[in-house]
Amino acid sequence: MKLKYIPLILVVIIIVAIMGVLYTIPKREVAPTITLPTETKPTPIQPSRKVIVYAYRDAITGIDPSIEFDTGIVVLGNVYEPLLYYDPIKDEFKPALAISWSKVNETAWVFNLRRGVVFHDGTLLTGESVRFSIMRSKLIYEEKGIGPGWIWDSLEDIYVINETAVLFKLRYPAPIPLIASSAYGAFIYSTSVLNYVNTTDIMDEKIRLWFESGRDVGSGPYKIVSYKPESEVILEKFEEWWGWDIVNNTRAPDIVIIKIVEEPAAQELGLLDGSIHIATNVVKANIPRMYKHGYDVVNQTTFHNYILMFNVRRWPTNITEVRKAILYAIPWDSVVDFAFQGFGRSASGIIPFGYPGYVENLKYEYNITKAREILKGLNISNIKLELVIVSGYEEEERFASLLKSSLKQLDIDVDIIALPWEQVKERGVAVWREADKAPHMIINDWWPTYPTPYDYLYILHSNDIEWNWSGYENPEYDELIDNAFQLEGIDYEQSIEMYRRAQEIIFRDAVAISICDSIQPYIYDPEKIVFRNDALNPIYMFVIFFQYIEVIS
Amino acid sequence: MNSRIVEGRLTAFLNLFKISRKFSIGFTIMVIMAILSIIGFFNTPYHLEGWGIVTEETMKRQGLPPCLPFNCPNINHVFGTDDMGRDLFSRILVGAHLALIQTVAIVFISIALGIIMGIAAGYSNMVIEKISTYLIELLIVIPSMVLAAALVTIIGRGIQSVVIALIATWSPWYARLTYILVRQLRELDFIKICEAMGFTKTYTIFRHIIPNVAPIIFVEGITDSGSVLIEIASINFLIGVASLTSIDLPDWGMIVGYGIRYIRTFWWISFFPGLFIALTALGLILLGDGLTEALSPWLRRRWRLWF
Amino acid sequence: MFSLNYIIKRVVSAFIVVLGILVLTYILIYFSPGNPAYTWAGRPRGPRAEEAIKAAESELGLDKPLYLQIYIHINRFFKGDWGISLRFKQPVISVITRNLVASLELLIVAFFIAIPLGIFLGVMSALYRGYLVDKVLYTISALFISFPRFWIAILLSVFLQMLGVNLFGRIAPSYMLVIESVSGSYIIDSIISGKAEIFIDALIRILPPAIIVALYPMSLTVRVLRYSLSEKLYEEYVKQAISFGLPRSRVVYRYALRGMVPAISQLHGITFAYSIVDVATVENIFGRDGIGSTIVKAIPYNDYPLIIGLLALTGILFIVVNTISDIIQIVSDPRVRI
Numbered sequence A: 001m002k003l004k005y006i007p008l009i010l011v012v013i014i015i016v017a018i019m020g021v022l023y024t025i026p027k028r029e030v031a032p033t034i035t036l037p038t039e040t041k042p043t044p045i046q047p048s049r050k051v052i053v054y055a056y057r058d059a060i061t062g063i064d065p066s067i068e069f070d071t072g073i074v075v076l077g078n079v080y081e082p083l084l085y086y087d088p089i090k091d092e093f094k095p096a097l098a099i100s101w102s103k104v105n106e107t108a109w110v111f112n113l114r115r116g117v118v119f120h121d122g123t124l125l126t127g128e129s130v131r132f133s134i135m136r137s138k139l140i141y142e143e144k145g146i147g148p149g150w151i152w153d154s155l156e157d158i159y160v161i162n163e164t165a166v167l168f169k170l171r172y173p174a175p176i177p178l179i180a181s182s183a184y185g186a187f188i189y190s191t192s193v194l195n196y197v198n199t200t201d202i203m204d205e206k207i208r209l210w211f212e213s214g215r216d217v218g219s220g221p222y223k224i225v226s227y228k229p230e231s232e233v234i235l236e237k238f239e240e241w242w243g244w245d246i247v248n249n250t251r252a253p254d255i256v257i258i259k260i261v262e263e264p265a266a267q268e269l270g271l272l273d274g275s276i277h278i279a280t281n282v283v284k285a286n287i288p289r290m291y292k293h294g295y296d297v298v299n300q301t302t303f304h305n306y307i308l309m310f311n312v313r314r315w316p317t318n319i320t321e322v323r324k325a326i327l328y329a330i331p332w333d334s335v336v337d338f339a340f341q342g343f344g345r346s347a348s349g350i351i352p353f354g355y356p357g358y359v360e361n362l363k364y365e366y367n368i369t370k371a372r373e374i375l376k377g378l379n380i381s382n383i384k385l386e387l388v389i390v391s392g393y394e395e396e397e398r399f400a401s402l403l404k405s406s407l408k409q410l411d412i413d414v415d416i417i418a419l420p421w422e423q424v425k426e427r428g429v430a431v432w433r434e435a436d437k438a439p440h441m442i443i444n445d446w447w448p449t450y451p452t453p454y455d456y457l458y459i460l461h462s463n464d465i466e467w468n469w470s471g472y473e474n475p476e477y478d479e480l481i482d483n484a485f486q487l488e489g490i491d492y493e494q495s496i497e498m499y500r501r502a503q504e505i506i507f508r509d510a511v512a513i514s515i516c517d518s519i520q521p522y523i524y525d526p527e528k529i530v531f532r533n534d535a536l537n538p539i540y541m542f543v544i545f546f547q548y549i550e551v552i553s
Numbered sequence B: 001m002n003s004r005i006v007e008g009r010l011t012a013f014l015n016l017f018k019i020s021r022k023f024s025i026g027f028t029i030m031v032i033m034a035i036l037s038i039i040g041f042f043n044t045p046y047h048l049e050g051w052g053i054v055t056e057e058t059m060k061r062q063g064l065p066p067c068l069p070f071n072c073p074n075i076n077h078v079f080g081t082d083d084m085g086r087d088l089f090s091r092i093l094v095g096a097h098l099a100l101i102q103t104v105a106i107v108f109i110s111i112a113l114g115i116i117m118g119i120a121a122g123y124s125n126m127v128i129e130k131i132s133t134y135l136i137e138l139l140i141v142i143p144s145m146v147l148a149a150a151l152v153t154i155i156g157r158g159i160q161s162v163v164i165a166l167i168a169t170w171s172p173w174y175a176r177l178t179y180i181l182v183r184q185l186r187e188l189d190f191i192k193i194c195e196a197m198g199f200t201k202t203y204t205i206f207r208h209i210i211p212n213v214a215p216i217i218f219v220e221g222i223t224d225s226g227s228v229l230i231e232i233a234s235i236n237f238l239i240g241v242a243s244l245t246s247i248d249l250p251d252w253g254m255i256v257g258y259g260i261r262y263i264r265t266f267w268w269i270s271f272f273p274g275l276f277i278a279l280t281a282l283g284l285i286l287l288g289d290g291l292t293e294a295l296s297p298w299l300r301r302r303w304r305l306w307f
Numbered sequence C: 001m002f003s004l005n006y007i008i009k010r011v012v013s014a015f016i017v018v019l020g021i022l023v024l025t026y027i028l029i030y031f032s033p034g035n036p037a038y039t040w041a042g043r044p045r046g047p048r049a050e051e052a053i054k055a056a057e058s059e060l061g062l063d064k065p066l067y068l069q070i071y072i073h074i075n076r077f078f079k080g081d082w083g084i085s086l087r088f089k090q091p092v093i094s095v096i097t098r099n100l101v102a103s104l105e106l107l108i109v110a111f112f113i114a115i116p117l118g119i120f121l122g123v124m125s126a127l128y129r130g131y132l133v134d135k136v137l138y139t140i141s142a143l144f145i146s147f148p149r150f151w152i153a154i155l156l157s158v159f160l161q162m163l164g165v166n167l168f169g170r171i172a173p174s175y176m177l178v179i180e181s182v183s184g185s186y187i188i189d190s191i192i193s194g195k196a197e198i199f200i201d202a203l204i205r206i207l208p209p210a211i212i213v214a215l216y217p218m219s220l221t222v223r224v225l226r227y228s229l230s231e232k233l234y235e236e237y238v239k240q241a242i243s244f245g246l247p248r249s250r251v252v253y254r255y256a257l258r259g260m261v262p263a264i265s266q267l268h269g270i271t272f273a274y275s276i277v278d279v280a281t282v283e284n285i286f287g288r289d290g291i292g293s294t295i296v297k298a299i300p301y302n303d304y305p306l307i308i309g310l311l312a313l314t315g316i317l318f319i320v321v322n323t324i325s326d327i328i329q330i331v332s333d334p335r336v337r338i
Helices: A002-030 A032-039 A073-079 A127-144 A176-180 A193-197 A205-212 A264-273 A284-292 A320-329 A332-339 A368-378 A394-410 A421-432 A453-460 A475-487 A492-509 B003-019 B021-042 B056-062 B088-122 B126-140 B144-154 B159-187 B189-196 B201-243 B252-262 B268-295 B297-302 C004-031 C036-040 C049-060 C066-078 C092-127 C132-146 C149-163 C186-193 C196-232 C236-243 C248-286 C291-301 C304-332
Strands: A051-056 A084-087 A092-095 A098-105 A108-113 A155-162 A165-170 A222-228 A232-237 A255-260 A296-310 A344-346 A383-390 A412-419 A441-446 A512-524 A529-531 A549-551
Touching (some): A073 A222, A073 A232, A073 A255, A084 A176, A092 A098, A108 A127, A108 A176, A127 A155, A127 A165, A264 A284, A264 B252, A264 C248, A284 A512, A284 B252, A296 A394, A320 A368, A320 A394, A332 A344, A332 A394, A332 A512, A383 A394, A383 A421, A394 A441, A394 A512, A412 A421, A421 C291, A453 A475, A492 A512, A512 A529, B003 B268, B021 B268, B088 B126, B088 B159, B088 B201, B126 B159, B144 B159, B144 B201, B144 C248, B144 C304, B159 B189, B201 B252, B201 B268, B201 C132, B201 C248, B268 C132, B268 C149, C004 C066, C004 C304, C036 C049, C092 C132, C092 C186, C092 C196, C092 C248, C092 C291, C092 C304, C132 C196, C149 C196, C149 C248, C186 C196, C196 C248, C248 C304
Parallel strands (some): A383 A412, A383 A441
Antiparallel strands (some): A084 A092, A098 A108, A108 A165, A155 A165, A296 A441, A296 A512, A529 A549
């Protein structure tokens, strides 16, 4: 009879033991982080160094500084530097690798480079490396059609004047400082990469593979130690960076771990756990609760906005009045509160607030009776519309559901189709081939490459069959923005005025409209981290400039 | 089949309830689930789509209680509402028939395919035998989740990708079981006699082999269907958002997967669908266990069947 | 015991299975909509896009007949060139191996928990068949099999987090660079470099997910043992042994259980493959790296080279696991001759 109880007791003991181990050991584990350095001196990296874990939501798509045109910027922004930075909030340039620049004439610019800049492999910054990095980006786009090299379209060639000066020769006038401060395709790196892969060909595929295997030759404040694009990227402080004296931040992190955590619940778990210090993708409904737990939030106004585009080649959205009726039926007041849960700014036109070319009051109002009248006048009822959104974007899903419920009042049924980004793009592009197969409405989320209004407005240009998912063709509009773009390098005021007129055309035709400018919250523990003002730059989406982060430990 | 046999089978079925408590519990759970899913198929207390805010007014006019996001479970919403103000109970009801139909379809098709493959491997000519054995061996090593992911990228999104993946990974198990049973049967005298008497193989298969093999595999299938249900839920939990066409589809696994982000604040969103998956799977497993024990003569002889 | 014949047969069948996977997936891709050359070329735009796609087509051999393409595909695969992941732009094989190591770590720890515990509880259940112990154990095992593991994991993660246990990820961030990566598994690496505190940290983080993954194989073992061992206990040789006066527990563990080893080993060979689903979901909840999170990130990008590679590699892995379980069966059961 006694035997009967032994197994039960044993099971209980095992469970208690496991729980005990789990419960007691973490407490012991907190202390060693302080006492450890003496024990682990021989290893190259001491654990006493300040470590920061930044949780980002998407996998890194690549880290070739000249080709990468997507999420890779999160890493690249810290590892490489462009010639100069542009701060759109203050509307001013900040020197980086170039200390000064001047216009020689309409098609020639001179950039003076900073002296004594060292790349991570020890080589020095030269005019040759500027030419190499920028021309590589340009040529790869022209030859292979990939990457952000199109921004250098106006560039004819770069001439190295002497050790510290380069001349940009243009084919037509363009605002080169703006282009040189682009977030993509403007990073400068050492020519020594050619030696590492043993080639002389600037276009060699081996260079790309060399980069993608997790190596870098940048000049930024951090260098790559380990690169696993699907899970984590580890960056280490680059002591010889030229800017440490200027930044004057003795508490900058020594090790930065960019951890890819897709699941919002897991990001929250990591934050509460202390294994993540800065999170980007915690569900917005939970943020008030995070405040209560002592976490703080930095809200970054971004240039990331969501543009609702109508298919103008398919019935019934080819009728301007129908599009207007739909826009009148959207309860714009609740978009920010409901769909974006407060993390957004009511949008106007296509260009986000604070960005060059922003125009106020290009907004539709919620007026359901007007919408009903329009539809009655056209004698349209009982229709079914397709709306394609990107899956996994909480904001788009909520907006779609808002739109659906609202259009139900007009007897319009909306079919929400959530697809992964690649397939959304395929459906969108289909408007040029088979307009009747393309969705009636599609949401395109967009952020700029370099600060020009052209970047936003080009998505309705009839030449842009890649991004113009409306199928909109208007020669007047095309000419207007093309001329404005040409004029940017000559008369900026005038070109902005032309961009404004172009936006009004779009507003009048109700082809596309920005739903909301999104605000990106960064949740962090204020007892551990201090965000300096310069740590975020809206042009560099999701990039935290870690040299401006202070770690208190 | 005359009426006495039917009657006999009926009493045997009723006897199952007396013999095995597992069977009766499992059966009750499954009957409840079936009723719920039938109700969910025809009608739900609330609409399924997210409302946003505008339709609140219309709803008030219709006399329905308001659907605000993140309502705690209360009288109006038994299981609360989710982040878009959708009533969770309605979604679970609709999810019930989705889950049950998928499970039943997968198990039945896998059993059918499995029996075909198993007999082809165990009782046909050399070439087909070899091919079938390798096919079984090929399919048996493929993990269902990876296959589902591959099918989603290749054939496209939708329930069908997950269902095909699960059929492809479950049928080899039934094929293997059939193969073993067929091998045993072939050694028995009556099959040998059939062969000696010159009956065709087709006749033997349909007259003797399938009737002997099928019941065993079906009982096995009922026990397995619990695991199948959980596997569907797991796959949809992980890749549901990426693999199903509509985000509105109230698949149980997907609701849990979507609600997990709110688990610390609004726990009910993923708690209740998970509970339903668990209950249904438990019902299926108890049903299968009860049947196995009741039908296994050896066990019946020696053991009073305890719960 | 292991004839050369057996080894050859195993290798050949493994080879055929891998070939089968490759051919099958290639044919599926061939007939699927969408142009692989377009994705291979990096989705080019601009004036030279057409040429880039053409170049990619000839590079991939898409202009050749299907059978030749399959031949090229297989040839490449066995040369170790599995292509470049479309999503991560790194060689597929390196992405897969490092994630598979992370998942295997979890899976193996889980089975180290599941097998001994499952056998112990299963024997208990069989010995006390009909008593309270058995009833409790039966209920528990039925519950663990029928409760979705991801759901248990969610609840457990919330509960343990409230207690202040470190759960997230595979290792504390400050340790990440302290140990050098030899095997890719932090547990093994920390043992090699002899750092106890890192080992404990990695163990704390792996235990909760491992316990959850272990629930299914454990409960299954309990159930199998419960049915078949109680059957065995009534066989003549066991009865006789007991009647000779040998202690009951010794009879069970020494003799009756020995007869069960083949069945258990076969069972775990099977559940190992099934548990990969649990591993993938649980990993995602606890924020661990591994194939689960890789799949989640690869699907939206239609990264088929990666997923096909994963399919082939997991296939090979399970062939290996099944072979091991076969070998255990042979060793333990002298009647099995292959």
